[in-house]
Amino acid sequence: TAMLILVLAACGGTESEGNSSNGDGSDSGEEKVIRAGIGLNDKHPQYKGLLKFKEIVEEKTDGSIKVETFHSGQLGDDRTMIENLQINSQQVVIPSTAPMANFVPEFSVFDIPFLFPSEDVADQVLDGETGQKILDKLEGQDLKGLAYWENGFRDLTNSERAVSSVEDFKGLKIRTMENDLHLDAFKELGANPTPMAFTELFTAMQQGTVDGQENPYATIYLQKFYEVQDHVSNTHHIYSPFVFLMSKTFFDNLSEENQKIVKEAAEEAGEYERKLNREANEKYLKKLQEEGMEFTEITDEAREEMKKKVQPVVDEYKSKIGEDIVDEVYKAVEEASK
Ligand code: TF8
Known part of the structure; x- marks a missing residue:
């Protein structure tokens, strides 16, 4: 454990490369860096999904947007990382909706016990109009919700x-x-x-x-x-959803084309993460008993x-x-x- 703490402390201390933007809503052509952090470890589908996001974004932007990934709460817990996004010292986090309710109370609707009867119903509600309406509320907190991912039934x-x-x-x-x-x-x-x-x-x-x-x-x-x-x-x-969150300041300073790329990448990587997560939840109860x-x-x-x-x-x-x-x-x- 001591070793792990040292490693985490070291990672937590890395400084961000400058995310320079010219502030007029268009990219200046220089390289941008997305610092992306999550709470779970590198074995979890959440991290595999994040790597997928990185792969898609770096490929589609020809490397003009780089994604640096941090797992295991290296950049902080969910709440701290959301605050990091608000000041744009970190650009992406994928928290559970529960701590997000401290920023936007409407997210607490997903904290109602036994709300969703199945993953399929959750997908439909979250990916539909209602889910989007709740994501839109994030803008008032300088946050941009790009997609729902899955933590799952608790x-x-x-x-x-x-x-x-x-x-x-x-x-x-x-x-x-x-x-x-x-x-x-x-x-x-x-x-x-x-x-x-x-x-x-x-x-x-x-x-x-x-x-x-x-x-x-x-x-x-x-x-x-x-x-x-x-x-x-x-x-x-x-049922705990995850939300793929981006710093609104960072998002607003991307070109329209790059905004589309990061949004679609968050969605595509989210589909992949949901699939892996469901496979994982399916097989791990048995493993826990083992x-x-x-x-x-x-x-x-x-x-x-x-x-x-x-x-x-x-x-x-x-x-x-x-x-x-x-x-x-x-x-x-x-x-x-x-
Ligand atoms: C929790 C959540 C977490 C995630 C992650 C660590 O229990 O379920 O798994 O939000 O960021 O805090």
Whole structure:
């Protein structure tokens, strides 16, 4: 771990090459550099997708835009990296939508537990008009949302006990993402939640500061959480989208042609990432069990009970998120589910 921290510190300290722009919306012809950072490690589909973005952009711009990639939170956690984009000291980040709600409250609509019944429905809503409308809200925060990628359905792990029902959440110290709706929903379930940046999570589990966490199987496996967690349940309580975010200042200073290239590259790389991510989530539950984790199945009945239990929190947040957008998303989900 000490070694890793040294490496991360070294990487975190690299200075950006100047992203000079002439400010009139057209490229000056000199080389531009996109510093792109993500929270997960280089084994995760999120990083493979980012490499795909790099490949497409560098090829289509004949190398006039270079993409430097940083994984494992080398440039900071999701929240810090979003702030980096606002001052254009970093140009790309692909965070979960949950911490984005601290910047644009409407993103919390995706924090509603059990909102999306399937990945297919999520794709339709996110890639459709409703998803775009929410991305557009980012502009007010000096951010540009280019595409939705996938983190995926979140499942609970912990080191204390098998969790199969609402009662089993009682007193469990669960790390949540930095998001109020998540925090309150886990409180409502009887757990003892603590919001924490992902970069601090492994150590917190190792040292017992928290008993558990929730993330898709791909993350649980590829980040080796099985080394410090004994139980996994398929709670599938929330579908987490990722958003491919770009600094608005950087985007606005690209030529129209290059804007089109980065937008299409983010979309194409996102399709690739979703595909890899689904394959990963499919195969890693078995791998987690091979690594010694005990799997507990959540019945539809138990999941329904969880859904009922957190409903007051959802009702409470509806006005904070915006009634119109919540209703619109519910409607879009219904449409897409037909
Ligand atoms: C979390 C999220 C993360 C990502 C990534 C580390 O638990 O699910 O996996 O947003 O940036 O914090």
